[in-house]
Amino acid sequence: MPSIATVHTTDCDRVLNFGSVSKRKSTMTKSKKAAAQAKPKALDVEEALAELSKPHQRIVGELSAKVHARPEKVKFSATVQPGGGVAVASDMANKVFDGLALCDALGTSSEAFGQRLVMQLRDVGSEIKNDNNMAAGLAAGLGFVQGVAPQNEIEGALATQMFAVHCLMMSSARRVESSERMDACKLWLDQVNRLGRTFTAQVEALQKLRGGGRQLVEVKHTHIDARNSQNVIADTVKTGGGERTQSPGQPHAQGLEYQPGTPVEAMLCEDAVGEALPSPCGAR
Numbered sequence: 001m002p003s004i005a006t007v008h009t010t011d012c013d014r015v016l017n018f019g020s021v022s023k024r025k026s027t028m029t030k031s032k033k034a035a036a037q038a039k040p041k042a043l044d045v046e047e048a049l050a051e052l053s054k055p056h057q058r059i060v061g062e063l064s065a066k067v068h069a070r071p072e073k074v075k076f077s078a079t080v081q082p083g084g085g086v087a088v089a090s091d092m093a094n095k096v097f098d099g100l101a102l103c104d105a106l107g108t109s110s111e112a113f114g115q116r117l118v119m120q121l122r123d124v125g126s127e128i129k130n131d132n133n134m135a136a137g138l139a140a141g142l143g144f145v146q147g148v149a150p151q152n153e154i155e156g157a158l159a160t161q162m163f164a165v166h167c168l169m170m171s172s173a174r175r176v177e178s179s180e181r182m183d184a185c186k187l188w189l190d191q192v193n194r195l196g197r198t199f200t201a202q203v204e205a206l207q208k209l210r211g212g213g214r215q216l217v218e219v220k221h222t223h224i225d226a227r228n229s230q231n232v233i234a235d236t237v238k239t240g241g242g243e244r245t246q247s248p249g250q251p252h253a254q255g256l257e258y259q260p261g262t263p264v265e266a267m268l269c270e271d272a273v274g275e276a277l278p279s280p281c282g283a284r
Contacts, residue, residue: 073146074101078122078138080131086122086138105142107150107159117160121145124164127171137167148206155209162202169195 049057075091090098103114118138125137141163148159172191179185 074105076102076105076139076142076146078135078142080135084131086131086135088118088138088142105146107156108153110153113153113156117145117156118142120160121163124167151210155206158202158206158209162199162206165195165199165202169199
């Protein structure tokens with residue numbers, strides 16, 4: 001079990017409203033105390049873990065190790081500009097390389113194409129078109145595209161389309177729940193089903209792009225048992241003889257074992273020549 005000291009803090013803490021982690025204790029003035037009471041209280045990770053049960057502490061330790069075992073990526077954030085609009089920035093100390101990191105995340109070497117994808121992610125990421133919601137939607141869209149990890153412009157465009165379809169499907173699903181009329185509910189439910197199939201097709205298209213269009217074909221040998229007119233599809237075929245009526249000139253094979261690559265001997269013999277049947281009167 002990872003110790004409490006090995007549990008790291010990440011951006012997930014802010015998502016869970018844990019706030020910032022601080023171990024320092026200092027004297028505070030009345031104004032600072034009032035400001036601290038107005039803000040959410042910072043939660044110490046060690047104190048939070050101490051409140052958990054032993055099984056939950058072990059789970060938190062395993063989750064922390066799992067999250068930090070993932071490859072490091074540049075994190076992007078979208079903020080509202082003072083004069084309006086949304087700006088994208090990375091977590092790197094030097095902002096000179098933000099454009100380079102953004103193009104790499106979008107799978108392109110073209111700055112113009114990267115800017116276009118950013119604008120599209122911004123527009124489809126939120127239903128309410130104001131700067132705050134669009135900034136949050138853009139940050140979520142960039143995280144989604146980073147998870148897909150596009151390697152070229154086609155994959156970058158496909159990842160952007162997948163995010164758009166996902167947003168539309170979730171929006172339609174919410175309308176299904178809020179619809180009071182049955183016909184409206186059915187309309188939005190059909191939309192959810194169509195968008196779900198579209199998303200699945202996009203995932204399959206991405207897999208084909210990355211697989212080079214290769215297809216795996218499994219071939220099996222077909223062996224025909226002429227005695228019982230049955231087809232057997234297998235790598236190894238073993239048959240055993242049974243009791244049945246047979247002609248004197250056609251001995252029955254009591255056992256047959258076949259291995260791939262071994263020639264199969266004739267299982268049936270020719271019938272002995274017998275007397276000819278009488279022809280009908282007047283037949284030619």
